[in-house]
Amino acid sequence: MPNDLDLAPGVLLVAKPTLGDPNFRRSVVLLCEHNEMGGFGLSLGRPLEEQELSLSDALDLGDPTVQVRAEDFDLTLGGPVQPETLHYLHRYPEAVPGATEVTEGVWWGGDFEDVKALLAEGGGDPQHLRFLLGYAGWGAGQLRAELDQGGWILAEATPSLVFPESLDAFWRQVMRRMGGEYALLSNFPDDPRMN
DSSP states (O other): OGGGOOSSTTEEEEEOTTOOOTTTTTOEEEEEEEETTEEEEEESSOBOSOTTOOHHHHHTOSOHHHHHHHTTSOEEEOOSEEEEEEEEEESOTTTSTTOEEEETTEEEOOOHHHHHHHHHTTOOOTTTEEEEEEEEEEETTHHHHHHHTTOEEEEEOOHHHHSOSOOTTHHHHHHHHHOHHHHHHTTOOSSGGGO
């Protein structure tokens, strides 16, 4: 494991190129919680398949000012569990109290009314606030077993990885940034049989 990381909030779970689960194939998940009961994370680089769904649609806001502001933000898939739920990561702990710091400079959750107020006031920057539908969840011991079986590579989360400028080939970007053997693995073919 790079840098002797272990399962804990603020760690990135980077899928190995051979991970077969279609829900996590070439994904990068920010681990937000992990304890003896299980784990909770948000996938960072998965665009929605239904591109017509916008953040305004997901928020179902009555205030047209907030709706226009919401159009500035992408809505991505946070994971396969409860895709009807909305989650948010941000860098606004003062404006959105009640949030949990996941890693230095990155908070998860907080009072949703404060998020709406931030948008209504013209605040919030897509490089500091992002919205995700659904989440990734694991039962007691499940994630540890997946890690021990070699399904995941652990990496340290940074604000620039949580709020990337582009989601294009995000998994590959993260692998290359990790360097060394991981940069080489970033070129692993999507289907090795076709190589």
